[in-house]
Amino acid sequence: MTATKLAVVAIGGNALIKDEKRVSVEDQQVALRETSVHLVDMIEAGWNLAIGHGNGPQVGFILRRSEIAAKAEGMHEVPLDVCGADSQGAIGYELQQALRNEFFKRGINKKAATIVTQVLVDKEDPAFKKPTKPIGSFMDEAEAKHREKDMGWSVVEDAGRGWRRVVASPLPKEIVEFDAVKTLLEAGQIVITVGGGGIPVIDRGDGELIGTAAVIDKDFASSLLAQALKADMLLIATAVEKVAINFGKPEQKWLDTMTVAEAKTYLAEGTHFAKGSMAPKIQAAIWYLENGGKEALITNPESIGRALKGETGTRIIP
Secondary structure, rough: OOOOOOEEEEEEEHHHOOOOOOHHHHHHHHHHHHHHHHHHHHOOOOEEEEEOOOOOHHHHHHHHHHHHHHHHHHHOOOOEHHHEEEEEEEHHHHHHHHHHHHHHOOOOOOEEOOOOOEEEOOOOOHHHOOOOOEEEEOOHHHHHHHHHHOOOOOOEEEEOOOEEEEOOOEEEEOOOOHHHHHHHHHHOOOEEEOOOHHHEEEOOOOOEEEEEOOOOOOOHHHHHHHHHOOOEEEEEEOOOOOEEEEOOOOEEEOOOOOHHHHHHHHHHHHHOOOOOOOHHHHHHHHHHHHHOOOOOOOOHHHHHHHOOOOOOEEEEOO
């Protein structure tokens, strides 16, 4: 089996956590085994894959464990960039194992490898001046103010539920380990990379990189990767089978195809795509297509096979 086409696949949180009652590591492994079946279907159809994934809940779990250990046992807390690295390693391990086992079942001579991936962001990105991404546990006001003063955190009060830390969500500029990703893909490996959008790092000004407390959108990072690789497709696997305009309203309409111009119009109208869910996916597709991409496809993991045949999903084209 020779892969002749390259796709960057961004899998969302629903590929790891099905619902709030099934969040254990074992539950996530079951979910990834299910997702791997659909990814291997794609590989059998002649695609080579670079796979990105979300990590929001997993980083939240790591932070929570860190906070509990710090309060109960006096352990050091884990910095956010290191939490991201931890999650990349753990999710990558689980996914590459699930893929390897599915390859074995089908007699496919393929390998999957995870690259713990740094992504460069601009230290002058406007997002750093106005952090908005909530992370970690709720705190009372006294603890929040202490962390704000002594640890430099940005904190906000959340509708009477308590205080939370907020961090920036800057745009990705460069995938630091890109050459390694490209080399593995050219060798026929399936590569798991830019997990959680990548570990955000900044250039201190002297060429040295340092991790920063931020969160990069995984769809934006996957789009950047697809552009750099000149991939044949950007596939965003999410919770819905198709994209809709006027979602949740009586005039809701599912879309089979959108042009970039149409997607930009819908996005600009500001009423069709939720900022925290579908809007970044549409924007990621637009950037990919405006920079030489061929087509973007949005669907849920279980519909990938049918979507590739044109039977479902939403295609965005130049």
